[in-house]
Amino acid sequence: MVSKPAPDATRRSEKSRxxxxxxxxxxxxxxxxxxxxxEGIAARAGVGKQTIYRWWSSKADVLLEAFLDLAEQTARPAGHDGTGLETAGIPDTGDLAADLKAVLRATVDELLDPRFAAPARALTAEGVVDERLGRVFVARLLEPRLQLYVARLRSAQDAGHVRPDVDPRIALELFVSPLAQRWLQHTGPITYDYTDTLVDYALYGLAPR
Structure with a gap:
């Protein structure tokens, strides 16, 4: 009698996850x-509710991990991750405005992608009331992407394209934060023209040239 191999618990757990x-x-x-x-997640996934609570403490934790996994699994072949930013950094062509506009246009595509829009919006909103979730969401997803902007702006400072006294971490909020606010609050359309204008205003200001 041939003995059958024992079920692979690791494979079964990964399939359930x-x-x-x-x-x-x-x-x-x-x-x-x-x-x-x-309960709804468990029913749709075909697992017991206790299985979910064995791995996560809440539906917010489930959604956060699922969203981070989605971003990783759908990494773009051109070197982009799930947020429109390149995993190796923002391109440095020597033209700061063009580089920022290209990355923000990719981010527009991301924000309008229904696969990402609903979970991203839910996690952002829930992170406002759930401080622990908010900190994890920022630390694991948002801040690493923002640091890519910091690196690109510092490169522009080294090249003399940005004032040396500018704080890159604050400067990036001039174009990233308005986009996030418009997307979250539905205060206007999310378009390439809009993000291009954000970059122009951030880099060149409002005063006459």
Whole structure:
């Protein structure tokens, strides 16, 4: 009698984890964050509720991990991650305005992609009321991307294209923060023209030249 190999618990757990990720993302997109529940995620993923609580403490934690995994899994072949920024850094062609506009246009595409829009919006909003989740979301997803802007602006300072006394971490908020606010609060369209204008205003100011 040939003995059968023991089931691979690691493979089974990973399959369940992926199913839970997919269920969380799809439910948030369909029903919205408030109506998404751990019970609903478990039912759609075909697992017991206790399985979810074994790995995560809340639906917010499930969604955060699922979203981070989605960003990694859909990394663009041209070297982009799931946010429109290049994983190796923002391109440095010597033209700061052109480089920033290109990256922000990719970010517009990301923000308008329904796969990312619903979970990103839910996590951003929930992070405002859940301080712990907010800190994790910023530390693991947002801040690493913002540091790519910092690096590009510092490179521009070295080249003499940006004043040496400018704080890059503050400067990047001149074009990143308005985009995030408009996207979150639906105060206007998210377009390439809009982000191009943000860059022009940030780099050249409002005073007559």
């Amino acid at each position: 992926r199913a839970i990720h997919a269920a969380a993302l799809s439910l948030v997109a369909e029903a919205g964050y408030p109506k998404t529940t751990v």
